[in-house]
């Protein structure tokens with residue numbers, strides 16, 4: 097695949113800010129770094145963040161005001177072309193059981209031999225966490241920005257939401273099960289044609305603090321490029 101040719105803007109002097117480059121304006125700074133604005137607590141939070149199993153998410157969940165704050169953080173992610181290629185559907189309160197009942201009915205239609213013990217599986221699934229955010233990817237295939245970039249932006253929104261929830265002291269678990277993968281089920285949740293569920297982000301208060309899981313060793317995932 098051919099890469100896109102660099103433009104004059106791409107190769108302008110590095111001292112120019114991205115904003116200045118975008119608008120073709122002169123740099124607005126001296127080229128000297130400002131004092132570093134460190135946030136050690138934020139870094140420590142990211143260093144210890146981990147998902148909580150859905151079974152460990154209990155009441156209370158984020159309040160409506162807190163949820164707005166979390167979603168505002170999720171909506172601040174890098175977004176090539178400012179296309180906003182994602183959106184959020186919130187499932188909370190009574191709506192969880194109502195949505196779950198619709199999913200159960202569809203699941204039973206799709207699986208006529210379903211044992212009775214699984215008849216209300218999806219209702220119970222949605223009732224586990226106090227709040228669930230359905231992260232919807234909605235790339236615009238007609239846009240100049242590659243669809244891949246747009247899908248990655250949705251992933252970034254999910255991670256920002258998970259991190260922000262952790263910073264507020266809530267637990268989060270990002271899952272993508274049948275209701276997100278099945279287009280008919282997703283449609284019941286309000287997902288439209290051309291959209292795809294990127295995940296269910298379940299939010300609640302942690303009822304336990306599970307041990308961390310092994311993380312990749314940096315040398316396994318990091319290389320520093322050198323000329324061949």
Ligand SMILES: Cc1cc2nc3c(=O)[nH]c(=O)nc-3n(C[C@H](O)[C@H](O)[C@H](O)COP(=O)(O)O)c2cc1C
Pocket residue numbers: 145146147148269270271272273294295309
């Ligand atoms: C898009 C996406 C979908 C996921 N779906 C599932 C899932 O269906 N089931 C599951 O056990 N984990 C799933 N995970 C993984 C969990 O969210 C999480 O990464 C895992 O529990 C490890 O937790 P950690 O955040 O502490 O690494 C998914 C992750 C992503 C990014």
